[in-house]
Amino acid sequence: LEMLPRRAQPVLDDWSQGKLDEAAFLEQSQWADVWGYDASLYLPLLHFARLHRLPTIALNVDRQLGSRVGAEGGQSLAPDERQGLSDPAPASAEYRLSLAELYAYKLQKYTHGEDDTTGDGAADLEEVMQSEAFANFVDAQLTWDRAMAEAIATAHRRDPGAQIVGIVGR
Numbered sequence: 589l590e591m592l593p594r595r596a597q598p599v600l601d602d603w604s605q606g607k608l609d610e611a612a613f614l615e616q617s618q619w620a621d622v623w624g625y626d627a628s629l630y631l632p633l634l635h636f637a638r639l640h641r642l643p644t645i646a647l648n649v650d651r652q653l654g655s656r657v658g659a660e661g662g663q664s665l666a667p668d669e670r671q672g673l674s675d676p677a678p679a680s681a682e683y684r685l686s687l688a689e690l691y692a693y694k695l696q697k698y699t700h701g702e703d704d705t706t707g708d709g710a711a712d713l714e715e716v717m718q719s720e721a722f723a724n725f726v727d728a729q730l731t732w733d734r735a736m737a738e739a740i741a742t743a744h745r746r747d748p749g750a751q752i753v754g755i756v757g758r
Contacts, residue, residue, distance in 0.1 A: 590736060590756040591623040591630060592646035594671065604637060604644050622651060633755060645743050647736040647754065649673065658728035661720075676734035679726050688717045691725050 592600060596617045603613040610631065614620070619627050637644045649671045656664065662676075679687065692713055716722050736756065743752055 589630075589644060590647050590732075590754070591619070591625075592617055593622055593648045593650045594646050594735075594739070595650065596622070597646045600644050600646050603634065604641065606638060622648075630755070643743070643747075643750075645739055647739040647756075648732065649735040654728045654732055657731045658724050661724045662727035662731060671735075673731065673734055673738065676730035679730060684717065684726060685713070687726055687729055688713050688722065691722055692716050 589600070599608070599613065599616040602608045602616075608616065610627075613634075614627055634644070636642075653665070653669070653671055695716070736754065740752055740754055744750070
């Protein structure tokens, strides 16, 4: 589950083993703070995993880590602040372009408001892609991608025959 940071794994284990009710799970996992989207959208999946005693894994790192990388870049983290993550692979040109389009769209909404549908405020992608702020945004995305990939790879190594399903995104 992308929704939960690794530090929530003990709570997720208690939920999966039937030791917590919904309210206790949501409170102890700090769902509202770490994910924020309506838990009722995800609870059917969590109930299914619990009913069938399927291992459920918290894939993410703390939001503060990603936010810091987004603000200061990946190089700003000391080794002991990386929450065990190794360096992510560089973004491909296609991924960088996709992220630039998303970044420019968010920038337009931020600077021109939600209702600006004219496109007049659209940022120049080349200019966006050259900015330090965008480079940090890419670093943050790669950090999240790496965190989830490492957690999935670890789960696969633990049980190579298991089918793994990643629940990511809102």
